[in-house]
Amino acid sequence: MNTVFSIRGGVPYLTAKVNINVGGSHVRASAVTMTQRSSCGVEIITANSERRRISFPFPVDVTRASLRQTFSMVEVQVPISDPSVLDSFSFDRFPMVLLRSTPWLWNISYINLDSMPIISVANSASLNWLDSHLAFMLADRERRAIPHIDALYCVKKSLMQIFLTFAGVYKPKAKIFTLRSSEGDIHTILFVRELRLDLNSQTVVADCFLLPIPSGTECPSAPVTVKRILKNTTVVDITTVPSEQRAWMQLFSAITERCRKWEHTRNCEYDSWSLGSTIPSAFCSCGRGKDNASSFFKEMELDEISCFVTRAALGPLFAVPYLEAVGVAPMDTAQNSGPVDDASANSGATALGLARGRIGSGTSGTAEQRELNVTVQFHLFHDLI
Structure with missing residues (x-):
């Protein structure tokens, strides 16, 4: 075919x-x-x-x-x-496909984190440009308050909080973020190591580690360690509504795959996933403890969890200007709107302004400039999805 x-x-x-x-x-x-x-x-x-x-x-x-x-x-x-209906889909927004038992990203590009320049966060005042840059994640429609919960809108607001807090634009500066369910249970801890410049997409990316905290955790020392982190370290709590939590789980699978340098093992959980089984966490365990995780957590005096974390490349999710207006209406920057809280998360906005969960640069322009005037031909495998 x-x-x-x-x-x-x-x-x-x-x-x-x-x-x-x-x-x-x-x-x-x-x-x-x-x-x-x-x-x-x-x-x-x-x-x-x-x-x-x-x-x-x-x-x-x-x-x-x-x-x-x-x-x-x-x-x-x-x-x-259409962005107004896309959020109602129950499909994975950041799908991966299996080819010969190996997962491949479908709509997010692979990157080499180690080759990307590190952005110094020592002088927070020099990073105020991040505020305006990240504001382009929201399409004009997403800035108009609509009384329903939009999962990707909530994720975008949480992304703003993570980037701007690590950079020190939000105070106090922090590098550890806990994602909690609406019941208050922590399901993931995110440790940001560096802020890097994604030259290919003309944006930024957070070089980070993810620690999943599933029920019946596989990390015996995790409960004690989490209590110590919350007690002795500056930690930012991000409460996620159920739809946002599902979106984060989908995103985690993609961003750990996005930057991996390790090989998937024969016992990879994604093999069971291809047969319809449930993966025990948002991403497989093949990358745990790799990518110099031990040296990073040794500096933080958290050596005991280094073997349970997986490296990830967390980037902004920009709205796509050929689907809807971006930056045409007056812009409220993230700094003006302030960090996301439970009330703003629950207020929601319009549906997802992404064509394909794209991670890349945000652009704006007139309707004529936003016309997509290109013909693309693909010869693809059709049994992948």
């Missing part, structure tokens, strides 16, 4: 042309059905029960799709998911 994707200027539609083997007979559009299998994947079924999966590079909305047939070919035209 050969699929050609085209993105047409000014119209956020994706078109896939799929070759169908029907023994030389003409394909009737009415005999073809289509089902959405993931945020980026759809499946078409012909009258003779032949199934073909199509993996698009962006989240799509099958409810507004159209089918057109030619001889032995079906053309599927489907719009990119």
